[in-house]
Amino acid sequence: MNKHALFLAGALVAAVPGFAVEPAPNGITLPEGYRQWKVLSVHHRSDNNTLRAVLGNDVAQKAARDGKTNPWPDGVVLGKLVWKAVKHDRWETAVEPGAFIHAEFMIKDAAKYASTGGWGYARWLGKEQKPYGADANFVQECLNCHIPVKDRDYVFTHPVQLPGDPER
Amino acid sequence: MNKHALFLAGALVAAVPGFAVEPAPNGITLPEGYRQWKVLSVHHRSDNNTLRAVLGNDVAQKAARDGKTNPWPDGVVLGKLVWKAVKHDRWETAVEPGAFIHAEFMIKDAAKYASTGGWGYARWLGKEQKPYGADANFVQECLNCHIPVKDRDYVFTHPVQLPGDPER
Numbered sequence: 536m537n538k539h540a541l542f543l544a545g546a547l548v549a550a551v552p553g554f555a556v557e558p559a560p561n562g563i564t565l566p567e568g569y570r571q572w573k574v575l576s577v578h579h580r581s582d583n584n585t586l587r588a589v590l591g592n593d594v595a596q597k598a599a600r601d602g603k604t605n606p607w608p609d610g611v612v613l614g615k616l617v618w619k620a621v622k623h624d625r626w627e628t629a630v631e632p633g634a635f636i637h638a639e640f641m642i643k644d645a646a647k648y649a650s651t652g653g654w655g656y657a658r659w660l661g662k663e664q665k666p667y668g669a670d671a672n673f674v675q676e677c678l679n680c681h682i683p684v685k686d687r688d689y690v691f692t693h694p695v696q697l698p699g700d701p702e703r
Numbered sequence: 704m705n706k707h708a709l710f711l712a713g714a715l716v717a718a719v720p721g722f723a724v725e726p727a728p729n730g731i732t733l734p735e736g737y738r739q740w741k742v743l744s745v746h747h748r749s750d751n752n753t754l755r756a757v758l759g760n761d762v763a764q765k766a767a768r769d770g771k772t773n774p775w776p777d778g779v780v781l782g783k784l785v786w787k788a789v790k791h792d793r794w795e796t797a798v799e800p801g802a803f804i805h806a807e808f809m810i811k812d813a814a815k816y817a818s819t820g821g822w823g824y825a826r827w828l829g830k831e832q833k834p835y836g837a838d839a840n841f842v843q844e845c846l847n848c849h850i851p852v853k854d855r856d857y858v859f860t861h862p863v864q865l866p867g868d869p870e871r
């Protein structure tokens with residue numbers, strides 16, 4: 536490639552989120568368009584001092600509103616965005632997101648991911664979106680932590696209640 | 704109205720979020736479709752133990768990505784959804800949203816809202832979305848708290864950094 540072509544390639548990578556992001560070691564590719572997804576919940580974890588936004592694709596949003604979350608239907612993708620939690624610079628008692636840590640996903644396909652409870656797991660680190668895990672076994676780590684909520688289809692998140700939602 | 708018409712009206716109110724929500728005492732009506740907006744940030748406030756999702760309409764999302772946030776352009780609407788923060792029932796060190804407390808909004812129109820720094824303020828309480836404020840003066844309360852960030856166009860929120868965003 537000449538310099539001009541290299542420059543163009545670089546500009547493309549910078550401009551198109553998700554472009555040239557490597558798949559996870561288990562072959563899962565970065566879910567397209569997760570930046571456009573709506574919020575399912577927000578969490579603050581004090582063990583590792585992080586703030587999290589849990590997002591869902593359209594299938595997930597519909598399942599959540601309809602209360603069809605145990606099990607979640609095939610086609611659901613849940614995303615979690617994690618930031619370091621920092622003190623707000625103008626409001627002492629507010630905690631806000633600092634550096635971006637990682638984005639991780641659970642993809643529901645009961646047949647395809649039968650060996651891991653019906654969910655495919657994947658995580659990408661940092662703004663550079665480096666795939667997490669030395670090999671496909673990284674998934675055991677995810678599973679170990681999500682097994683305590685096996686009776687809720689392996690999902691911790693309770694989708695938030697908003698005006699217009701049915702009571703449950 | 705006969706019984707049938709009443710039933711239909713009731714069904715409409717239940718089915719269409721935002722339907723029949725009273726305007727705020729300053730005349731601002733509930734911004735349509737805020738449930739579809741994307742997340743700008745997430746906060747945890749320890750003074751009143753609440754979790755917050757800050758959302759922005761499309762104009763706000765674009766302004767945030769372009770770094771055009773001081774001032775924010777006309778047409779921006781920022782929304783904040785507030786829930787009681789509760790301990791997650793299966794993960795001791797995670798805090799998650801409990802009961803929904805209120806939705807509040809800042810609407811940018813430099814000319815129309817010149818007397819309040821270019822922003823229109825409004826809040827609706829609870830899932831029933833009762834307008835907040837005895838009369839139009841409730842806005843002073845909002846302003847008093849937002850004046851400390853006057854140099855940032857009255858906005859506390861720093862839009863989150865995500866992969867694909869320019870560094871700043």
Ligand code: HEC
Binds near residue numbers: 639674680
């Ligand atoms: C140390 C324990 C632990 C490990 C390891 C772990 N998780 Fe989780 N995960 C949690 C907890 C607790 C939550 C809910 C609270 C939160 O937001 O952290 C969660 C939430 C999630 C969510 C949002 C949906 C839900 O279940 O609430 C996704 C997506 C997710 N994890 C993906 C992954 C992936 C992918 C991996 C492995 C690469 C992984 N997790 C490893 C504990 C863990």
Ligand code: HEC
Binds near residue numbers: 860
């Ligand atoms: C007690 C102080 C206080 C009062 C009163 C107050 N705010 Fe705020 N507001 C804050 C703080 C601090 C934040 C940022 C942290 C957070 O999420 O709470 C904020 C954030 C917001 C946001 C998100 C955009 C931003 O500036 O970060 C909106 C929208 C908002 N407030 C609307 C209102 C409205 C409408 C009222 C009045 C009905 C109001 N506020 C009254 C302190 C206050």
